[in-house]
Amino acid sequence: MTVANPAKPAVRPPTVQPDRTFWLMLFFIVSSVLLLVSHSPEMLRNLGPLGDVLRNKVIEALVVSLFLANVLFAYLWKAANWAKLIVGLGSLLFVLPLAGQTDTSLLDLSIQIMIFAALALGLNIVVGLAGLLDLGYVAFFAVGAYTWGIFASPRFGEVLRYYGENPGSTGAGTLAIGLVLTAVTAGSMVYIKGLQARVAPTRLSDRSFLLAGIGLLAGIILVARSIVVLSSGSAEALANGISPGFFWLFLALSIMAAAVVGLLIGLPVLKLKGDYLAIITLGLGEVIRVLANNLDLYTAGSQGITPVGSASVPWFNSLAGTLGFRPDQYNLLFLYMLVLVMIAVVLLVNVRLDQSRIGRAWIAIRDDEIAAQAMGVPLMQTKLIAFATGASFAGVMGMIFAAKQTFISPESFNLLQSILVLSMVVLGGMGSFSGVILGAAVVTLLNLRILPGLGEASANVSWIPQEVNPANYNRFIFGSILVAMMLLRPEGLLPNKRRTRELHHGEDQEDESEDGNAGGLKAGGDVYSAGLATIKEDDRPGGSR
């Protein structure tokens, strides 16, 4: 199931579909005009009473949803390829920025949707493909955001100043010791690894490897600290953070940082599975949030870091200028285009990974860990790759999020955000890329437009008490999505073909593994005995009927 290959929708049976090119183009034109009109203040003023209707928040949210449905229909419907291309590219590259020119909140919303879509695609790898329920996913998002946020804000200068005033015993000597320690321990780690390749690994060599790892960490910390102390003289020069030119370097760094954190969290944790993994990732996510809340020197605690800078791209700014954008919109437009590119990259990586050896290994692990292991899938390694890949998507999006908001605080990275992303994955369909993107769009629209719109609309209604504002009940909405999808349509809105077959194969054939015990932790599934049918859960055993 790929987006790169839209002519072959995977889910529906191979019935002949009517050609809907005409309808697609018609829908595209109508919804684009609606969008453009409803987001231009002058036209709304000229329309009179109709303008008031269009200005209503709920109606506006509907118009935006209709417009975004274009892209979905271009993917789903059978239509000529040129029409699909026009609708897809036209709406994302042309109509949306044009409408965003008069109403920047629209650009903001689309960036938010795409950030969440990338997050959901990342979580989809972990949950949907590899079957590892990660409830602390937003921690990696936080890592990316803080990687850029600390350096591109006045925080960095303050950290330098602090270490300049409190150097401790750190100096050139410590730097030398740190460098030597790092080199020696790194070298010995390589040596031990080489040794292990030749002779059978022993417990002793494992331990010395671990020891060398701790030494390496200590060495790196020493080096980093002394570099910070030695460069503290430039604190004044960095009062507004580092130069925006480093944006691209940090784009790579935030990917790496999040992936490394993913590995670090994954290494001890991935021995567990199922519920234990869920709860422990939840815990580690909270740990990262509490750290962000308490490491005041680096993260400014609960006040948050502001202002976070963004990249400066002169040629893009002049391009946007000639297209008629105002200077204060340049950055948002730039981030919009950047996110668009990033999501295309993420999607491409996803699709390629899914079709690769690793993708098949993930699915094998999801379906049956022990069988996969028996077939020679390296369990730990494959799981770690899933974790790190998912984390790196979150990391890069975290950085873009920080640049867009120009403000980050621990509040943006709480458990509810993780669950938000999970509900996107579940709503769209675990394992299905297009579904996950759809889920992200629907949930983000609900969260940012429709619920606040309803809240605003209900504010003037007398029989709804002021304390009960629909905008405050997004947990209820996410919860309902999760429960309803699991009960009614566990494969999601745009299901993955393979996954659907798994979830429903009990209906047309005897399911051998999954009734009986709730899980695989305890002894096997059903009790078979000659001549007796397997016991179904709904049967009331003991002859009571």
Added chain:
Amino acid sequence: MELSVLLPFIVNVIVGGLILGFVYAIIALGYTMVYGVLQLINFAHSEVFITGAVVGFEIFRILQDSPMNGYLKLLLALMSAMVVSGLLNVLIERLAYRPLRGAPRLVPLITAIGVSLILQDVLRFLEGLQGRFDLTYTLPAGFGNKFCAAEGSSCAPLGNFLRSVGVDVQLKDVILVVVALVSLTVLNYVVNRTRLGKAIRAVSQDRVTAGLMGIDSNRMISATFLIGGALGGVSGVLFGIKFGTVNAYSGFDPGIIAFTAAVLGGIGSIPGAVLGGLLLGVIQNLIGVMNIFGDLLGIDNLGTIDASYSKIGPFIVLVLILIFKPTGLLGKSNVEKV
């Protein structure tokens, strides 16, 4: 700090931790019982227990002006919280978990998370209709009293004893421990001495075989959810009494700590849950005052660890247990069969 001051201080921290631990222990029982029969982490349990806390609050509020005996009010609050939470838990099982029996493990887990979110907002909505969000417990008169008010004043015998040990507790703390112990005893009796308990144990060991022996496993699962929910109600009221305020969202933190307690003790094991709860209560209190030890020992870095870090203590403990002894302290190891 002098040792003569420090020692009573540490004793106080540990006693405070144990009292907190009893609350956690009772919450943890709700998790461990459900896990025992269904192998499902009932994420919604934290909301079930907060529902109990809310019911307790409402009862105390309604009875605030009545001249009724304080202990009778407490009993009423406990009973109604048990009934409401127990029935709520059964309802959740019936509507959200039972249709999913036999689905892959991830499915009911996600449902449980969803149910927990729904319940949070439903509770918030119900209280919001009356304009209340943060509920502040007004306890019956005397519950907040210390045993010895001032240095020279007369004390109850228990108060004299506590003073000689140097422990500073309030009447509500003692009530809390007594209620917790009573519910533990009752639970122990039900599970180990009655036919119902025997049937529940059989279902938790092997649902299919228990079915073949004539046990209606669905009814037993409902019964387990009822008992777990009732314990959740008790713990909710105790939580409210201990901390004074609750709101619809405050179930998450104690819920996760209680779950950790259940895992620490060995999930599925009732004495384990109690042991884990007590241990975690003490650990949490000790982390909360770690900066004082830092000052004492002259370790700078400990000085920056304050009460806000005590939230992550349980998670660190959880990671360590799951890595080194996944079965928990008192748990039996499950041999996995293919």
